Amino acid sequence: MALTTDVQAPSAGTTKPAPKRRYRPSAKYVYGTIAVLVALALWEIIAVLRLRPAIVLPGPGDVLTAFEHLFSTNEIWTDLGTSGSELLFGLLLAAVVGLPLGILIGWYRRLSYVFNPFITFLYATPRIALTPLLIIWLGIGSTSKTAIVFLMAVFPILINTATGMQSLDPAIVRVARCFGGRDLQIFRTIALPATVPFVLSGLRLAVGQALIGVFVAELSGAQSGVGMMMNNAGQQFQTSVVFAGLFIFALTGVLLNALLRRVERHFDSWRHPTH
Numbered sequence: 001m002a003l004t005t006d007v008q009a010p011s012a013g014t015t016k017p018a019p020k021r022r023y024r025p026s027a028k029y030v031y032g033t034i035a036v037l038v039a040l041a042l043w044e045i046i047a048v049l050r051l052r053p054a055i056v057l058p059g060p061g062d063v064l065t066a067f068e069h070l071f072s073t074n075e076i077w078t079d080l081g082t083s084g085s086e087l088l089f090g091l092l093l094a095a096v097v098g099l100p101l102g103i104l105i106g107w108y109r110r111l112s113y114v115f116n117p118f119i120t121f122l123y124a125t126p127r128i129a130l131t132p133l134l135i136i137w138l139g140i141g142s143t144s145k146t147a148i149v150f151l152m153a154v155f156p157i158l159i160n161t162a163t164g165m166q167s168l169d170p171a172i173v174r175v176a177r178c179f180g181g182r183d184l185q186i187f188r189t190i191a192l193p194a195t196v197p198f199v200l201s202g203l204r205l206a207v208g209q210a211l212i213g214v215f216v217a218e219l220s221g222a223q224s225g226v227g228m229m230m231n232n233a234g235q236q237f238q239t240s241v242v243f244a245g246l247f248i249f250a251l252t253g254v255l256l257n258a259l260l261r262r263v264e265r266h267f268d269s270w271r272h273p274t275h
Helices: 027-049 060-070 075-107 109-124 127-138 142-166 170-178 183-217 226-235 239-271
Strands: none
Touching: 027 060, 060 239, 075 109, 075 142, 075 183, 075 226, 109 142, 127 142, 127 183, 142 183, 170 183, 183 226, 183 239, 226 239
């Protein structure tokens, strides 16, 4: 007697669903978050125990209170708009000038011989010391502030871009020329892609320098701005407000650097092909 079973073989068209992958946070984010929380806890302990007077070192709670007070007024939006416009225009101008000039200096050796003495001289000069001259030449308004930010940010972009162009492998360029590649083709298909990581690294360095430029520029006769707010708060011993302004600058730098890191990873993927 034949036995029958209810078990059926799976048809050719059916597939077993893939198991769901559990999300596991990256180790760097876990360790970084823990380190930040520990630092905040130690800061709060020092503030609670009053190991340092509040006028010297306010606690995280005091800084949060200062944030709430600042953002409950209209002046902070004027300050943020002023500092943001100076930062944006200064960085854009630095990129517009630094990128083409860096590419030309890196691609044409003779041009680099002409500009290198001036670049070395200006880069070695403390550009913050030029603030009084820029105010005399451009006035006390936003134009001189933007010029200070530009001077602080342009050199990291220019130097990194030129270094990227000059670091091309000569063997690759020779091979491209042997296959009939013209200067424009080599420049577009080999030089520019190889320079992108250097350019983005220069932009990341320029962000930090530009934020320093914004703060320094607003110490000299500014009518509004986060730097001016911090300066006025420091003169009135409002340390928590100074910390709040410091965190505004720091968070701006962190966000801009995170954005540039994402762009850098996107353009840098060509160097790490997946199989």
